[in-house]
Amino acid sequence: MIERLRNVFQHETQSGDLYECRDCGTTLDHSVRRCPSCRSDEIACYEL
Numbered sequence: 885m886i887e888r889l890r891n892v893f894q895h896e897t898q899s900g901d902l903y904e905c906r907d908c909g910t911t912l913d914h915s916v917r918r919c920p921s922c923r924s925d926e927i928a929c930y931e932l
């Protein structure tokens with residue numbers, strides 16, 4: 885059961901949503917709430 889949960893988690897982290905800064909286009913980690921490059925908080929989320 886634990887192994888199954890781990891597989892789901894890895895699947896989501898590897899091919900989950902894509903987060904990108906709307907201002908400069910930098911690809912961001914899902915946990916980032918503000919762009920480290922331009923400090924914009926306009927984060928776009930694309931579902932893959």
Ligand SMILES: [Zn+2]
Pocket residue numbers: 905906907908909910919920921922923924
């Ligand atoms: Zn940015």
